[in-house]
Amino acid sequence: MASKIETTPEMVQNVYKKTAERLAVVRNRLNRPLTLGEKILFGHLDDPQNQELVRGESFLLLRPDRVAMQDATAQMALLQFMLAGKDEAAVPSTVHCDHLIQAYKGKDVDMTVSNTANKEVFDFLATASSRYNIGFWQPGAGIIHQVILENYAFPGGLMIGTDSHTPNAGGLGMCAIGVGGSDASDVMVGLPWEVKNPKLIGVHLKGKLNGWASAKDVILKLCGMLTVKGGTDKVVEYFGEGTSSISCTGKATITNMGAELGATCSVFPYDERMAAYLGSTGRAELAKVSDAHKDLLSADADVVVNPGKYFDEVYEIDLSALEPHIVGPHTPDLARPISALKKETAEKGYTAKLSSALIGSCTNSSYEDIGRAAFVAKQAMDIGVKMNQPFLVSPGSTQIQKTIERDGQMATFNEVGATVLANACGPCIGQWRRDDVKTGEKNTIITSFNRNFRARNDANPETLAFIASPEIVMALGLAGRLDFNPMTDELEGPNGKIKLQAPVAPELPAKGFIPDTEGYQKPAGSAAKVAVNPSSDRLQLLSPFTKWDGKDFVDNLVLAKAKGKCTTDHISPGGKWLNYRGHLDNISNNMLLGADNSFTGEIGKGKNLLTGQTGVEFAQIARAYQKANKGWVIIGDENYGEGSSREHAAMCPRFLGATAVITKSFARIHETNLKKQGVLALTFANPKDYDKIQEEDHVSLVNLADLAPGKPVVMNIKHKDGSAESIELKHTYNAEQLKWFRAGSALNLIRGL
Secondary structure (H helix, E strand, C coil): CHHHHHHCCHHHHHHHHHHHHHHHHHHHHHCCCCCHHHHHCCCECCCCCCCCCCCCCCCEEECCCEEEEEEEHHHHHHHHHCCCCCCCCCCCCEEEEECCCCCCCCCCHHHHHHHCCCCHHHHHHHHHHHHHHCECCCCCEECCCHHHHHCCCCCCEEEEEECCCHHHHHHHCEEEEEECHHHHHHHCCCCCEEECEEEEEEEEEECCCCCCCCHHHHHHHHHHHHCCCCCCCCEEEEHHHHHHHCCHHHHHHHHHHHHHHECCEEEEECCHHHHHHHHHHCHHHHHHHHHHHHHCCCCHHHHCCCCHHHCEEEEEHHHHHHHCCEEEECCCCCEEEEHHHHHHHHEEEECCCEEEEEEECCCCHHHHHHHHHHHHHHHHHCCCCCCCCCEEEEECEEHHHHHHHCCHHHHHHHHHCCCCCCCCCHHHCCCCCCCCCCCCEEEEEEECCCCCCCCCCCCEEEEEEEEEEEEHHHHHHCCCCCCCCCCCCCEEEEEEEEECCCCCCCCCCCCCCCCCCEEECCCHHHHHHCCCCCCCCCECCCCCCCCCCCCEEEEEEEEEEEEEEECHHHCCCCCCHHCCCCCCHHHHCCCCCCEEEECCCECCEEEECCCCCCEEEEHHHHHHHHHCCEEEEECCCCCCCCCCCCHHHHHHHCCCCEEEEEEEEEEEHHHHHHCCCCEEEEEEECCHHHHCCCCEEEEEEHHHCCCCCCCCCEEEEEECEEEEEEEEEEEECCHHHHHHHHHCCCHHHCCCC
């Protein structure tokens, strides 16, 4: 069984063999050089001879090498997989328990509390994984993306994962893509995975990082350049001499935060830094296999020489001139160099005093990250400076934790005032219990995380969350102020002043990593019994959604019209709702709780048009409409559904009776998730038509029996004053996806095969 889950040299060799065979067919068809992203994606085509390959238009059917799931999303992914009736996962798959562990008092206390509170969920994940031949990483073993990088990622592979930061594995040369649980269950069932053939962004890295600049600053700068939707339906591929100057884990930091661009994935070419990381993590044999297939693991030569001919967009970043960047608040694309922040803090009235500093997460918890931050801390302690506000550290994995305990960095953190949290996501995904700040109280935090939407970290909408590298977080945390610049300002303490030296640290431990020998559970196979309590309020076996009846959606009500940014955090909030990720009925009560009602400005509430009652939570209105057999739609703004991959943001509307979600534009993963669940995902042909939708409108989507790829949908609108108008809607459904809609969901189609 282990050979079906582990990334063995034999498995990788087989992947390269198939990739080479498929690329031979594709090269014959395209007759041009290929980028690295194209090599990996086209090298995993289900049908390389007949698959359409129009960039930005065609949908690719691919055969991923791996599936990765975290505990919050794995519940629904496994429940859907079980509904399909298969005996075991068709591809190597793993589950990682990292999202349900609350950060509060510190690792030991928090783990005890979380293991007790989440016992039935962890038991379900452990037993379902064991039953269906899926690798299971126990609570506290580490954050999914760090554990994947340490154990399973490999150059040239294709992986999908039920978390938006799955692209972290791109730091090891893998195309790793965040998806919803439906996609994961499809692949585990044995079906090919479908994604729009992405456009290509090339990022030319010149020079070499130096001083305070780090890999984190590369992606923070790029976020400012491209914005949160600049990478939608695109692969970001890094090339140039600068790539080899960045460590493997530094590359992973960059590809991890490609999710903040909306990118399908991000990828670096294979090099000696990746080989060194493989060797240090006990996978030297994989490095040898990769070394023998370098032609598959980097772009063709002419792509690097003439990138404008092969990429849809090309950007350039000079690493030698790169200054540390800080992004925020409330969005990861509000970027500026640190030298500009002091003035901006004063001009915009940001609270300069820090209430907390937080280091770690899947983005920045590598050995190198911890070492550079510890280097800064040691200097400060020489003049008697320690943290004056809470300082929270989230190690990425047990392997990292044990290694930095052995090598002394953890002792430095403890001495400077750290509270060491569990090896889990914690504050990064909203699992942070704060006693020091009340909800609604303005305060400022700085983190080395990846995402900082309003209220994401601590559920307080008035928390200003800024993101920087771990070493910058450490420096500003020691100063206690957002407007401190370690490159120019002196740090003052009881024993004098000091201008902090730029951090240096080894990228890999000289003595090697201490592996985690206890966190992994091997599967037992068909002998294992899946644990689900029928009376549980956290787990609920699924029933299939109803099949489309072939009729138009007539006189549907507008449940909600979301204004501005509406992420999956707004559509299906986390926090306490993480408890119900495996119970569709219960978690549906959080639907749209964070959405800004464009009609009233209320958050999460609207008007029940059947009763006239206002200020009602959207989920309760939806239940009333469903009980009255009234269809309803959601209207969304730009990039609707950006952020995490949580499919609940699509499943809950479907469960409560949504017929369609109509927006100015969609984020990629959410649009796919809606399609998978049988909800019509449509966009305004004219984005200004968004403004025509009124609170008490009745809308009809007509001629749906004739729905076809590329064919617009007509929406008839009846206004309260009796006037009527028709507008045109677009969609991106292909023939296969239309089958999902007609069957009621993609899973229904699978069950019928």
